[in-house]
Amino acid sequence: MVKIEPFAVEQWMDAYETTPGVLNIAETCAASLSIADLAALAVPTVIDGTTVIQPADPLSALATTRLTYGAIRGSSTLRKQVAALFDAGKDEEVAPLPADHVIITQGAIAANFLLFYTLIGPGDHVICVYPTYQQLYDVPKSLGAEVSLWTLRKEKQYVPDVAELEGLVRPNTKLIVINNPNNPTGVPIPRHVLEDMIRFARQRGIFILSDEVYLPLAHGGLAAPNPDQEDLGMFGEARTSTLQAPPPPPSILTLGYDKIIATGSMSKAFALAGLRLGWVASRDPVMIQQLLAARDYTTICVSQLDDGMARYALSDAVCPPLLRRNTELARRNIRHLARFVRKWEEKGRVRCDWIPPTAGTTAFIQFSTVGDDAVVCPINDVDFCLDVLKATQVLMVPGARCFGHGEHFQGYVRIGYVNETAVLIEALSKLDRYLENNLA
Known part of the structure; x- marks a missing residue:
């Protein structure tokens, strides 16, 4: 029999992405489109500068x-x-x-x-x-x-x-x-x-x-x-x-x-x-x-x-307009995420650390706490993600569980930031309040 390891990130998403009212910033796709949305992006073809051919339905x-x-x-x-x-x-x-x-x-x-x-x-x-x-x-x-x-x-x-x-x-x-x-x-x-x-x-x-x-x-x-x-x-x-x-x-x-x-x-x-x-x-x-x-x-x-x-x-x-839409969404949203990370880079008892992404749709961010002895300790990313989800309905992916076999990338979470801008802003706002109230 073929030995298949549990697919950690897919099982995590299956378990939690249907949480009622979830603010899903664990998703890795650019904000999804309907067929009607896709058709609305289509641009007409112009021939010889005069003849306009509308895109097919x-x-x-x-x-x-x-x-x-x-x-x-x-x-x-x-x-x-x-x-x-x-x-x-x-x-x-x-x-x-x-x-x-x-x-x-x-x-x-x-x-x-x-x-x-x-x-x-x-x-x-x-x-x-x-x-x-x-x-x-x-x-x-x-x-x-x-x-x-x-x-x-x-x-x-x-x-x-x-x-x-x-x-x-x-x-x-x-x-x-x-x-x-x-x-x-x-x-x-x-x-x-x-x-x-x-x-x-x-x-x-x-x-x-x-x-x-x-x-x-x-x-x-x-x-x-x-x-x-x-x-x-x-x-x-x-x-x-x-x-x-x-x-x-x-x-x-x-x-x-x-x-x-x-x-x-x-x-x-x-x-x-x-x-x-x-x-x-x-x-x-x-x-x-x-x-x-x-x-x-x-x-x-x-x-x-x-x-x-x-x-x-x-x-x-x-x-072309489809990729332009998604690229602009990524460029807009990465600035909101960067503002959040920058706030928590050196604030109180919480630390955020990352390499800002320049491609794709995901960021890998480490959350740590600073003890009274000034020792920086990565959070338990699974407990953190579950508690944030319970308290705020914000869904993230725990890095050690889903990318490090529970051994590596302690304290990291994966955030998908190329979703609808309003969803990302609301999720980061709730995550910010959670850190203020629970860890800062």
Whole structure:
């Protein structure tokens, strides 16, 4: 029997996200959209400066779709759109990713599982960044592989240190797994680090899996332009003017190594988790054929309805305003979260500490208390999250429980901040009062 570890973060969300009246800042998706919301974002196409073509109604097209299995790999239009996402920001000399090298799946979680199921087995060794989404290291374990965790360190801004791979690699290392940008820290891996990683892997013939489910949302954090001009002075001009937003990382598929597999989905940066649609891609045609062969034993294809709505969302009329909406939401909301953290960085008996995220939708914040002897002690993050939920209906994710096996990242909580701004403001206000009344 396959030994499967409990998926801590998913079980936490299942247990508590339906709490009546919950203010959910544990969610990792950009604020979700309805089909009507999505259609309202669509912009008309203008031809020759005069002819205006209104976007098609997404439901009209789906209403006449015969609900057969549909294309096994995903529709050709959708695969072309996804390939274009991977090519965004590529160098001119890099060939475009062929659409035939994209496979549409039931979310990124199915894409990741399909890759592990295809590539990994007993006797293999996998290196995986840590902390990250638990699936990325526990599924390889369940398939019989040994896994070494490549710990992201706060003193290195949670950027992976490629030099540490020398101490982790083994003769049977088959796969290096990264999550870019990272969940829960919200830190992207810079291009030069990706290039160093590829050089290391190429010398040894090791595959790399890059879970890029958050990649389109590289918003720049506090150093990026503020979408609310009236709030430009909220954090002080002098303090923000010296910051410089890091360039968004490219997809690792653009960096010229065939033994790379990348995954993504409509859930996080595109705010459409309800579609349950993702993808896996590689420049290696042999890997694609192996993934397709394994897929025949699992899910066959995705729903034609999901495929159709994803095509609409990634169309030229909808995709740019959709990503603009979510990027502006991230830039606006990170400022509210930063103001909260700044207040509690050096206040009373409570301490907040973090590396401000510049991409994705999540922040990893450590809460500590200061004793009479001036000793700083991380809070019990599980007790803290449960008590905050009971007292305020604010839901967060405990870091040690859900990302550290109860042993690491003590006192950390993950906060998803790219939800509706009003929800985030109310949740932070209630959390602020809780700290004042209970810990300060």
